[in-house]
Amino acid sequence: MSKDENHFHSHPGDMAAVIQTAQTAIGFMPMEVPNAVYLPKAAEGRIEDLQRFLPTPRRKAGTITVFDAASFNAMVAENTDAGPATVYVDRDVNSPAIIAVLNDHGLEAGPGWRDFRVQIEFRQTPQWKKWRAMDGKMVGQAEFAEFIEDNIADIAEPVGAEMLEIVTYLQATRTTDFKSGVRLSNGNVQFVNIENTEARVGAGRVEVPEQFKLAITPFQGLPLFAVPAKFRYRLNDGKLTMGLKLERIENLMNQVLNETVSQITSENIIQGKPGA
Numbered sequence: 016m017s018k019d020e021n022h023f024h025s026h027p028g029d030m031a032a033v034i035q036t037a038q039t040a041i042g043f044m045p046m047e048v049p050n051a052v053y054l055p056k057a058a059e060g061r062i063e064d065l066q067r068f069l070p071t072p073r074r075k076a077g078t079i080t081v082f083d084a085a086s087f088n089a090m091v092a093e094n095t096d097a098g099p100a101t102v103y104v105d106r107d108v109n110s111p112a113i114i115a116v117l118n119d120h121g122l123e124a125g126p127g128w129r130d131f132r133v134q135i136e137f138r139q140t141p142q143w144k145k146w147r148a149m150d151g152k153m154v155g156q157a158e159f160a161e162f163i164e165d166n167i168a169d170i171a172e173p174v175g176a177e178m179l180e181i182v183t184y185l186q187a188t189r190t191t192d193f194k195s196g197v198r199l200s201n202g203n204v205q206f207v208n209i210e211n212t213e214a215r216v217g218a219g220r221v222e223v224p225e226q227f228k229l230a231i232t233p234f235q236g237l238p239l240f241a242v243p244a245k246f247r248y249r250l251n252d253g254k255l256t257m258g259l260k261l262e263r264i265e266n267l268m269n270q271v272l273n274e275t276v277s278q279i280t281s282e283n284i285i286q287g288k289p290g291a
Contacts, residue, residue: 075118078132083236084278090133091115091281098127102281103289104272108265111137111272115281116289129289135275142169143233146242150261153249156185159257171230171241181223182257185248223248226262233267237274242267 066073075097081087091100099121105112113135118127139147145166154162160182167175229242245260276284 074128074131076128076130078134080134080136082136082138084135084275085236087113087115087133087135088278088280091117094131094133097131099124100281100283101289102279102284104276104284104286105288106269106272106286108268111268112288113272113275113279114289119289132289137234137271140232140235142166142231146229146231146244146259146261149259151258153247153256153258156182156255156257169229169231170227172228173224178227185223185255185257227259234271237271240267240270 075094079090081090091102094100094117098118100115100117101119102113102115105114115133116127116129117131117133119129120127145162146169149162160179163170163175163179163182167179169175170178173181224246226243226245229244230239231242232239233242243262245262247258247260249256
């Protein structure tokens, strides 16, 4: 060991002073925050959080996504230690939402971080996706009959087999009648051309309905709901097309939310959005 090395190791106080001088020069300054969070001056004032080096986080945070009310209740009950929980219900027809903020602001507990949440994701069932895809479309008779046959179990009224028979054997013919109409000021009568569309199945054995009903689960984890639909058919240039129109979707979404909220055990339920 050289003379210079002996001199270096014999003065540990000098080394501490050197380290302190170096830290000050590069800008690392300890902050009054637990678990070593530092503000480096040389990094343009960026705050560096070293929480990722800890065995566990300092507190709970993040968003948990579940798919039914039972799982939602379980997660809320398991995390009561995070703070006061508030359940927010958003009744948007196109994107309904139920979100629990587990560390929300509380009247007694005071302000909360509001960054630990549980939300229900309303996942459409495969069957509901199929009916929604056909909603409002007009297609050929053979294509529509095939669709009804593939999804016959979802039809509650009339019974699926009867609906399939109607769609498969439906015939539509047009007859043209002339009826006297408005008497003009000159005394002549203007005849009115009236087109009548007659629909029948076979020899008229089955009446063609204007409406039918589905019994279907729109979202996973929910019971069956009654969904009315209009049955549409058109005859254009001798070509028959068919389709359907689902009715009162907004009412269905409201029923879905009511059913889900009725299963939630939390007492603090708010109609609205939680915000950021």
